[in-house]
Amino acid sequence: MPEGDAAGVPVDGLHAAVAALRQAPGGPEELADHLIARYPAVVAAARATQAYAKGLLRQRDTGWQAAAGELRAWVAAAGTLTEREGALARLKAARAWLKATGAELRNQRVAPFAEHSQRIWARLRQESNVELGAMTLEGTNTRRRVVIPVSVDGTDNGTALGVMSQGEMHALGLATFLPRGCAPESPFRFIVVDDPVQSMDPAKVDGLARVLAELAEQRQVVVFTHDTRLPDALGRLDLGQSRIVEVTRAERSVVTLRPGSDPVTRYLDDAYALSRNEEIPAEVRGPVVAELCRSAIEAACHRIVWRRRVARGVPHDEIEAAIVDASRRLTTTVALALFDDAGRGGDVLGFLSRRHGSRAVGAYKACKEGVHGAYLIDLPGLVADARHLAEVLS
Numbered sequence: 001m002p003e004g005d006a007a008g009v010p011v012d013g014l015h016a017a018v019a020a021l022r023q024a025p026g027g028p029e030e031l032a033d034h035l036i037a038r039y040p041a042v043v044a045a046a047r048a049t050q051a052y053a054k055g056l057l058r059q060r061d062t063g064w065q066a067a068a069g070e071l072r073a074w075v076a077a078a079g080t081l082t083e084r085e086g087a088l089a090r091l092k093a094a095r096a097w098l099k100a101t102g103a104e105l106r107n108q109r110v111a112p113f114a115e116h117s118q119r120i121w122a123r124l125r126q127e128s129n130v131e132l133g134a135m136t137l138e139g140t141n142t143r144r145r146v147v148i149p150v151s152v153d154g155t156d157n158g159t160a161l162g163v164m165s166q167g168e169m170h171a172l173g174l175a176t177f178l179p180r181g182c183a184p185e186s187p188f189r190f191i192v193v194d195d196p197v198q199s200m201d202p203a204k205v206d207g208l209a210r211v212l213a214e215l216a217e218q219r220q221v222v223v224f225t226h227d228t229r230l231p232d233a234l235g236r237l238d239l240g241q242s243r244i245v246e247v248t249r250a251e252r253s254v255v256t257l258r259p260g261s262d263p264v265t266r267y268l269d270d271a272y273a274l275s276r277n278e279e280i281p282a283e284v285r286g287p288v289v290a291e292l293c294r295s296a297i298e299a300a301c302h303r304i305v306w307r308r309r310v311a312r313g314v315p316h317d318e319i320e321a322a323i324v325d326a327s328r329r330l331t332t333t334v335a336l337a338l339f340d341d342a343g344r345g346g347d348v349l350g351f352l353s354r355r356h357g358s359r360a361v362g363a364y365k366a367c368k369e370g371v372h373g374a375y376l377i378d379l380p381g382l383v384a385d386a387r388h389l390a391e392v393l394s
Contacts (some may be wrong), residue, residue, distance in 0.1 A: 010052065014045040107136050110146075116179035117148075123211045124171040126203035126316070130164055132175060148176065166199040174208070182215055190220040197227045203316040205229045206237060213239035228263075235262045236303045237310065264303070267296035268387050275379035282379065287370060289379050293386035294330060294367035300390040301337035308340065330368045337393060356392045363389040 021038040024031050114136070121132040131151045138147050150172070152163055164172070174196055181191045193212075197205050209230060212221050223230065231244045244260030261269065271292035274285055302323055309319045322342070326332040331345035338344075338351060352360045363385035 011049050014042070014049045017042040017045040103138075110136065113179040113183070116182070117175045120178055120211050121172070121175040123207040124175060124204050125168075126201075126207050128168055128171075128204075130168055130172075132172065146176075148172075167201055167204055170196070170199055171204055171208075174211075178211070178215065182219065188219075190222060191215060192222045192224075194224045195226065196223060197225060197230050201316070202229065202320065206233050206310060206316070209233035209237055209239055213242075216240070216242070231260060232263065232303075236306050238307065262303075263299040264296045264390050267292050267299060268383055268390070271296070271386070272380060272383045275383050282377065285379060289382060290366055290370055293363065293382060296386060296390055297364070297367050297393070298327070298330065298333050300393050301333045304337040304394060305340075330364075334364070334393070352389075356389070359385050360389045360392055 017038070021042050024034055118132055129152055132148065136147050138145055178191070196208060200208065212223065213234065215221050231242070234242045246258050246260045248256045248258070250256065271289045274292070275289050277285065305323055306319060322336065326336040326342040329345070331348055332342040334348050335345045336342040338348060349361065349364070352364055363382065366382055367386060
C-alpha cells in the first residue's frame, strides 16, 4: 500500500487501520479476536477513502465536461471555417468598395470647387512658377482633410509651401476660399473679403481684380482694403462697373463715407478746390495747381501704358520699369502713352495740336513748364483744360 496521499486522495486513516491490523498476537485464539476487533476499522477506512476518491473523480469529470463541450463547439465551428472565410472575404471586398466609392463621391462633390480653385489660381499666379493641382478629400468620419497638391516648376517634392512667398500663400488661400463662397448651394448671394491684396505683387493684384470682376457677374462682392492698387487695377483694366467708397474715421470715431475716385480724378479735384481758394494768392496757388494737374496727366498716361501692355502680355516688372524710366520728364511719359515709345517726345506737341487743338496743347505746356499768362488769372480754367487733356489721352 502506498505511503501518503494517492493522487489527491487522503489515505492516512487507511494506513493507520492496516498498521493496527498487522499487529497480530502470537496464539490462534488471540488472532481471531484481533481480526474481529481490527478488521472492521480497516474496511471503514477503505470505504471512506473510496468515497473521497469517487467524489474527487466526479468533480474532475464535471470540470472537463465544460471544457469538452467548448472543444466540441470549436471543432464544429472549425468545420465551417472555409465557408466563413469566403463570407469574410466578400465582406472585406464590400467594405473596401464602400470606402472607395464614398471617397469617389466626395471627390466628385469637391471637383467643381477644385476646378474653380485652379481657374482662380491661374489668374492669381500670373508670373509665379507655383502650380496648384486638383484638391481632394482624404480621411474618414471627423478626421477628413483637404489635400491640395502644390508643385514648383512642375515638381512636387513636398517643399512647395516652404518656398512660396507670403503673397503666393495669400493667393492660395483666396483660390481655396472663393469657390466655396461662390457655390450655387450657398444661401448667401454676396462675398465679403477683407484686405485680399496683402503682400501681393502688382501682377497678382491685377489677377485678383479680374477674378473679383468675374465673380461680381453672379453675386455682390464687397472688399475692404487699405491698398489703393486694387481699385486702381479695376479702373485701369476696365473691368466693368464697380462702386468705390472711401471710409474715413475722424476724432471720436466719426465715420465719413464718400465716393471713391481714380488717381486722375483725385488730383484734378484737389487742383480745382485749390484753384478756387481766393484766400491764397494766385502766384502761390499756381505752381501747386500746375503740379497737381501734371500728376493727373501722368496718372492718366500710366493707366494707358498699363492697360495696353498688360493686354499684350508684357510682364508687370517690365511695364513698371518702362514707366519709371519714362517718368524723368512729362514729355517722355506722354510719348510712352501716345506712341508706346518714350523716345518720341519730340512728336507729342504736334500730335496734340493736330488731334486735340490748342486747349490740350495749352494744358500740356502749363503742366510741363508751369503756370503763366492767361492761366495765372484763370486757374480753374487750367484744371478744366487738364481734365480735358486727361480725357483725350485716355
